Amino acid sequence: MAEEAAVRAQAETVRRLKQDKADPDEIAKEVAKLLDMKAQLGADEGKQKFVLKTPKGTRDFGPKEMAIRERAFKAIISCFKRHGAEVIDTPVFELKETLTGKYGEDSKLIYDLKDQGGELLSLRYDLTVPFARYLAMNKITNIKRYHIAKVYRRDNPAMTRGRYREFYQCDFDIAGQFDPMIPDAECLKIVHEILSDLQLGDFVIKVNDRRILDGMFAVCGVPDSKFRTICSSVDKLDKVPWEEVRSEMVGEKGLSPEAADRIGEYVQLHGGLELIERLLQDPKLSQNKLAKEGLGDIKLLFEYLTLFGITGKISFDLSLARGLDYYTGVIFEAVLLQQENEHVEEAVSVGSVAGGGRYDGLVGMFDPKGRKVPCVGVSIGIERIFSILEQRLEASEEKIRTTETQVLVASAQKKLLEERLKLISELWDAGIKAEMLYKKNPKLLNQLQYCEDTGIPLVAIVGEQELKDGVVKLRIVATREEVDVRRESLVEEIRIRTSQC
């Protein structure tokens, strides 16, 4: 068939691009083409017309992916609990109006539900807005909580890089009226702990403040009405070069070339405490009230981070803007640094894995009386981290177990199904993790092979002779050693032999 030949040719293209380590987006494009062609081919052959797939930008997690996911979650949750956080959960959808006016230019990416009569609903876009709605609705003015759940964005997926339309966020937030920068510093400590713990390689946490950005826009001559949209342009600096951002500011957004150039000078600055001190002396910036407040707080933040011993990974970076509308103070973003080519002089950032900031006005937008609850929080972008952990596991050839089964209940002879059922039931009732093959008369070899394949360390073998003697033969899969264990001691014996598992 001609179609099949075309599929083979396309598959070859993909293979070659991968071999040449081509641009991931180009590979992704060619893979998508290949999948489309394959789906087309399948549909032509089969009796059904529909395509067997998950929706665009989403994926299933099989047992192996789940094992990796649960490892990462465990590290993150244990950090959140170490910092004394409670946990909450909210519905996957909210009233549409709850999300309206919170995300600026990104609002177009919200998934709406069909109007089937009743309320108009949208899938949550992040966990921050539902959190603020929860606080206002329950009149909570003081809480430290985490929330791990999926959020939804109708964005252009780039799945090979861990960019999906359905993805997990792991959020930690502190709400309440407190002394300046103490909760903010803790959020940065948390990012530092998690990224270190997951051993993802070198990283840097960029820090800025919305008040410094707004002050900078003011002294550069940006009109008030253009602050948010110019902020969105600055936000693109981690992906596109300054020239492009500048031409967007001037061309699309109508900013004067002089103002853009003044911004251009500021946004290339990054550093530590000495840069903060320098900007506090900057003749223009130091005259702006907002910028001065922001710089003062960033200075305090750096003092606390010095006490935490983590300033080595923190960079005060004037090009950091963050896309979302609701930030009001400190903002930050953690990026992993490229390590593959160790000969390149400067480390190149390969993508954001965590971000957050202060949003003191969001809860007040929901409160009928406009009462404010100051908040600061961090969101860990876990999909990108999954991708890295998956790639690493694949490279390492480590065999990952997907069950925790301690023992397989087996028999060497026929007609012992009833005895296997009785024994496994005893083990389950004693809390032992046990499996058996669902066959009346399975071959011993198949039973042993199943243990090899799935990593089950022990086999409990019942046979005529063992039943008469009141024992069970316990086989240790790794060493092939076999011992007779009295039936009443079996549970204890299995516990001892698998206690290190």
Add this chain to the structure above:
Amino acid sequence: MAEEAAVRAQAETVRRLKQDKADPDEIAKEVAKLLDMKAQLGADEGKQKFVLKTPKGTRDFGPKEMAIRERAFKAIISCFKRHGAEVIDTPVFELKETLTGKYGEDSKLIYDLKDQGGELLSLRYDLTVPFARYLAMNKITNIKRYHIAKVYRRDNPAMTRGRYREFYQCDFDIAGQFDPMIPDAECLKIVHEILSDLQLGDFVIKVNDRRILDGMFAVCGVPDSKFRTICSSVDKLDKVPWEEVRSEMVGEKGLSPEAADRIGEYVQLHGGLELIERLLQDPKLSQNKLAKEGLGDIKLLFEYLTLFGITGKISFDLSLARGLDYYTGVIFEAVLLQQENEHVEEAVSVGSVAGGGRYDGLVGMFDPKGRKVPCVGVSIGIERIFSILEQRLEASEEKIRTTETQVLVASAQKKLLEERLKLISELWDAGIKAEMLYKKNPKLLNQLQYCEDTGIPLVAIVGEQELKDGVVKLRIVATREEVDVRRESLVEEIRIRTSQC
């Protein structure tokens, strides 16, 4: 204000109904009225018009509810793992066509997403259809997995009874070609283990078989084309009396009165092995091939359940039908039995908490070549279980902790913020769960009160003298005892003192 007086009157109505232990649905109705009135009042006062709420039929889980939820999940997951299950996850939405034609009359309850360009999507209605889609898509013919996730049904919510539009399902399924009834028996054992473990009170697991139902319909004179719709009518027998079901069959669905009456005789039968034996001798039923197969398998199932020692809670019940279209063999449903009025003679069922069955054709509906993968599984309806656990906790006045914090880092004097930050950072880095108040100079009394409120067992107090001496004062909250601990031994001391937590 007149409106405020009306709200107060309505609140009084609700209070009275609760005191009188009125019908939960009536209370729910009056509470809804009250909330509406309050919302109205709030909207009139406030500057914003929108209602601050979660979508109809959904709810938030606060820290206390989450603590209960995690307890229940822990019991369920540990059972699933005890039986050697792997875990998977799938997207919250599927292609609309993936769900089409799987749920019979319930399909109208599916949530669709708005057509925003691109694929037509629906929120998943259960975890079984996505599982079958996953198997077919990945050509998996053999797996034992669990999946715990939220599903969505646009049903009439009755939230006081734990009936929501967004709710968790905890599913365990075994897919593969095996010897008859061995996996089926394990599913029932799992239901028995979980309901016993959660100590929800007495329960019964009703069991039937779709082939017995279909055979019964045939010998009663139901035309083939009406099997599924008559099955849906029988499914209502747990909620409405036979007379109503009969009139639906005859009136709405056009069944002959004679056929309906013959069905009426069968569906009142329930019992154990002796009933199975009797029906195997039934002159009409025993002539029907499907019914005979089903009865033979149910008999085998009961033999295995006898080996598991759980037949005491199993009832073979001919009125059990299960609503969903996809079942092909054994079906079952677990109901809790009323216990409050211990003087009533027969236990009354208060609601289904688990259900499942065999669906051998579902995967084949997705496979392009129609290849079948036999499956059997169980779904635990956890929301109903949460409601019971929540009510019980409220009644018991047990104080439930919502964090795991081991120690609060405090100071008795002013100007020690920096020292607190240094100490807490050391503790976090050593893996100790620690908190501090986000104030520069908190009062000692407030710090101790925070421990009382949140159940933190230890306080590490830094002061001028302690810093000089190289020690930290460790206070045990419960006994008010205080000991000086050398700074380098503090982590170990905290670990020892909280090891039982």
